[in-house]
Amino acid sequence: ETGVTQSPTHLIKTRGQQVTLRCSSQSGHNTVSWYQQALGQGPQFIFQYYREEENGRGNFPPRFSGLQFPNYSSELNVNALELDDSALYLCASSPLGRGTYTFGSGTRLTVV
Amino acid sequence: ELKVEQNPLFLSMQEGKNYTIYCNYSTTSDRLYWYRQDPGKSLESLFVLLSNGAVKQEGRLMASLDTKARLSTLHITAAVHDLSATYFCAVDGREYGNKLVFGAGTILRVKS
16 A cells, blocks of 8 residues: 655745645545645645545635646645745545545745 | 634643643534644644544553534643654544644643
């Protein structure tokens, strides 16, 4: 059984740039959710993808967008980066509605 | 409003002592989760609680759920230094839009 893999592990971007983060899904899981965790805070839900469609979204602006691919892997794209986007980005895969979440190791994004 | 509140937010305790972390949530949930996070790392699943009165134990940690009071507790018995970490509770379910809603976390420091 494979776990959830995220890439890259760390990256540094300049304000205004765009970034793409990637996440594989655990075998047998058809849903991927993305969370943003700012320093010292709990993770905040960004959005969830199921069957390649967005299936719920948190309170994040449209410059946060995503994709899910036929193999259930996913991308998170953030445009026009702001300093406040600096955070740990976590993805979690799960079977839809089953409540069995497997988290990846995260991507630490620093915006300077 | 969907809220998950943890207290205390910071807990400093001596090795060998017992203590409890509390987690209150605002709306009926399907599941209650406890996670551990070490600095700079991802989330490690500790417990998933499904029903009223559920109790789970692993080592020095025991979690319980009272769905009527919308309260979960994480009890630490005879703390050891290795338990030092941040602990999050989270809930999900239809009322929460099938996403995890996290508390702010409890930073636990166990002093030798």
